[in-house]
Amino acid sequence: MAAIELRDVVKTFGPITAVDGLDLEVPEGICLGLLGPNGAGKSTTMRLLTGQALADSGELRVLGYELPAQSKPARAEMGVVPQLDNLDVDVTVEDNLAVYARLYRVKDVGAAVDRCLDLARLRNRRRDAVDRLSGGMRRRLLLARGLVHEPRLILLDEPTVGLDPQIRTELWTLIGTLKARGTTILMSTHYIEEAERLADEVAVMHRGKIISRGRPNDLIAEHAGRQTAEVYAPPQRLTELRAEAEAAGLRVRPAGPAIAIVGSERATDGAIPDEAVVRAATLEDVFVLLTGEEAE
Amino acid sequence: MEATTESRRPGQRTMRRLEPAAIAGVMSREVANFRTYWRGTTFSSVLEPLVYLLAFGLGLSATLVDEVNGVPYIQFVGTGMVATAVIFSSALPSMFGTFVKHRFQNTYEAILAAPVDVEELVSAEMLWIAIRSAVYGCVPLIVTFFWGLDPEPGMLLVPVFAFVTALGFSGFGVAMAATVAKIDQFNYVTALFVTPLFLVAGTFFPIDGLPEGVQVVAQFNPLHQLVELVRGGAFGYEWVDLLRFAFLVCFAAITWRVAIHQMRKRLID
Numbered sequence: 066m067a068a069i070e071l072r073d074v075v076k077t078f079g080p081i082t083a084v085d086g087l088d089l090e091v092p093e094g095i096c097l098g099l100l101g102p103n104g105a106g107k108s109t110t111m112r113l114l115t116g117q118a119l120a121d122s123g124e125l126r127v128l129g130y131e132l133p134a135q136s137k138p139a140r141a142e143m144g145v146v147p148q149l150d151n152l153d154v155d156v157t158v159e160d161n162l163a164v165y166a167r168l169y170r171v172k173d174v175g176a177a178v179d180r181c182l183d184l185a186r187l188r189n190r191r192r193d194a195v196d197r198l199s200g201g202m203r204r205r206l207l208l209a210r211g212l213v214h215e216p217r218l219i220l221l222d223e224p225t226v227g228l229d230p231q232i233r234t235e236l237w238t239l240i241g242t243l244k245a246r247g248t249t250i251l252m253s254t255h256y257i258e259e260a261e262r263l264a265d266e267v268a269v270m271h272r273g274k275i276i277s278r279g280r281p282n283d284l285i286a287e288h289a290g291r292q293t294a295e296v297y298a299p300p301q302r303l304t305e306l307r308a309e310a311e312a313a314g315l316r317v318r319p320a321g322p323a324i325a326i327v328g329s330e331r332a333t334d335g336a337i338p339d340e341a342v343v344r345a346a347t348l349e350d351v352f353v354l355l356t357g358e359e360a361e
Numbered sequence: 362m363e364a365t366t367e368s369r370r371p372g373q374r375t376m377r378r379l380e381p382a383a384i385a386g387v388m389s390r391e392v393a394n395f396r397t398y399w400r401g402t403t404f405s406s407v408l409e410p411l412v413y414l415l416a417f418g419l420g421l422s423a424t425l426v427d428e429v430n431g432v433p434y435i436q437f438v439g440t441g442m443v444a445t446a447v448i449f450s451s452a453l454p455s456m457f458g459t460f461v462k463h464r465f466q467n468t469y470e471a472i473l474a475a476p477v478d479v480e481e482l483v484s485a486e487m488l489w490i491a492i493r494s495a496v497y498g499c500v501p502l503i504v505t506f507f508w509g510l511d512p513e514p515g516m517l518l519v520p521v522f523a524f525v526t527a528l529g530f531s532g533f534g535v536a537m538a539a540t541v542a543k544i545d546q547f548n549y550v551t552a553l554f555v556t557p558l559f560l561v562a563g564t565f566f567p568i569d570g571l572p573e574g575v576q577v578v579a580q581f582n583p584l585h586q587l588v589e590l591v592r593g594g595a596f597g598y599e600w601v602d603l604l605r606f607a608f609l610v611c612f613a614a615i616t617w618r619v620a621i622h623q624m625r626k627r628l629i630d
Contacts, residue, residue, distance in 0.1 A: 076630075078630065117470065117474070118630040129373060138374045138375060147467065149467050153466075153468070155394060155397040156396075156397060157393075163389070164390040165471075167385065167386035168386035168390075169475055169476065170382050170476070194397070
């Protein structure tokens with residue numbers, strides 16, 4: 066049984082179609098990265114899975130429960146880590162955890178709180194109010210709160226958005242621990258590196274649909290080849306180089322002050338300028354090629 | 362009760378509507394937060410009606426009004442101030458609290474990700490505010506004991522009356538919070554509903570001196586019914602008080618369902 070099964074799911078908000086015939090299956094025990102630009106429909110998909118949005122059409126099943134009719138028991142067996150910090154800031158760390166242990170009907174609240182404090186490495190801060198914690202501690206607490214009932218499935222909605230690299234790395238370690246325990250994870254993110262590091266599989270979402278899915282390395286091989294050549298030059302020169310590379314049948318994407326010629330190992334002599342820096346192709350190459358160059 | 366048992370497989374759990382565990386869980390969050398701010402809330406909830414009680418009760422009885430229907434004016438106002446304490450400690454906190462938790466703190470998003478539905482969430486919020494208000498509502502009555510009001514057995518029902526009325530006004534507050542677009546629109550709610558209800562409740566003057574039309578309208582004011590019930594507890598109940606209580610129960614039931622409906626529209630896309 067798949068942990069999550071979505072079939073032809075559509076969700077509109079007035080004239081905007083946020084989710085447009087989405088098919089998604091997440092097998093148990095894997096970490097699936099849902100990768101997409103802002104507005105791709107990732108957060109709406111997360112809200113559909115927690116029953117906070119109702120699909121206009123399509124079938125949704127989570128842990129064998131049909132949504133929306135059986136959303137409540139489904140939520141009892143899944144954990145959610147939201148994009149925005151919604152901890153109770155005046156309340157102590159342990160009370161934040163205890164409240165959610167009760168909401169999830171955990172029988173031994175004290176034991177659950179202790180386990181989460183250890184997971185979040187906050188045992189010595191348990192009686193501190195949340196607003197006295199650092200940003201990293203708060204994020205760890207938010208993650209631990211979503212795990213207070215030891216869920217079979219966890220939804221991570223942009224878990225590291227807006228965090229500095231040290232805190233992000235800390236959270237990646239925590240998420241890695243969950244993966245090792247076999248918890249099924251659906252993680253929406255627009256950080257390519259996060260998906261590359263954590264996800265067993267990546268589904269690229271664009272305009273409400275999954276447009277490509279696979280293991281990160283397979284996606285890279287399929288869409289971007291082995292190598293990417295980055296060329297740094299004045300804008301006029303970049304325009305010329307881009308036209309030449311595209312004329313030679315290569316795919317080119319902007320890369321800040323440079324252009325990235327994707328699949329450069331397929332280039333014939335002269336198509337890649339000597340000043341190019343050749344590197345291994347990445348998921349970012351795939352992402353930009355698939356979802357376009359312009360932010361929506 | 363409707364159980365979610367559609368196409369259930371072995372090992373799958375069922376969960377019902379309005380589960381006490383869900384309601385208790387949401388209320389435990391309120392209690393945890395209340396422990397951090399109870400002093401300020403209690404101070405204002407107790408002081409505000411006391412200021413009215415002293416200003417009107419003592420001020421007017423010393424200058425203009427000696428007694429009303431044979432009751433010393435300070436006792437008349439003191440029994441009426443229960444209603445003032447109830448509306449101030451239920452309608453306003455539920456309006457602002459709900460709005461802030463939903464729009465600024467994203468608290469409801471977190472709660473609804475757990476196995477809690479909107480009906481349970483709203484019920485818990487209303488219950489918690491009503492319990493608080495029932496306690497705060499008794500303070501003016503107790504203070505009036507110091508101005509000669511005799512404790513009566515009938516007064517033991519005052520917390521019940523205050524609780525049911527506060528339940529209704531907290532439902533009203535939740536519904537308003539789910540309806541307004543911006544927090545400053547509460548000014549309209551306060552000016553159009555809260556203040557008129559408070560003033561035409563019979564707290565400071567008997568409504569039978571008002572024009573007949575206003576008297577009829579006042580019968581639909583839950584605060585007026587609460588004032589009459591509290592005075593019944595202090596000075597003797599009448600059979601009509603059963604109808605008054607039934608009215609308050611209906612008021613609470615209606616605002617409960619309206620609050621759930623409005624919050625569902627607001628929280629579920």
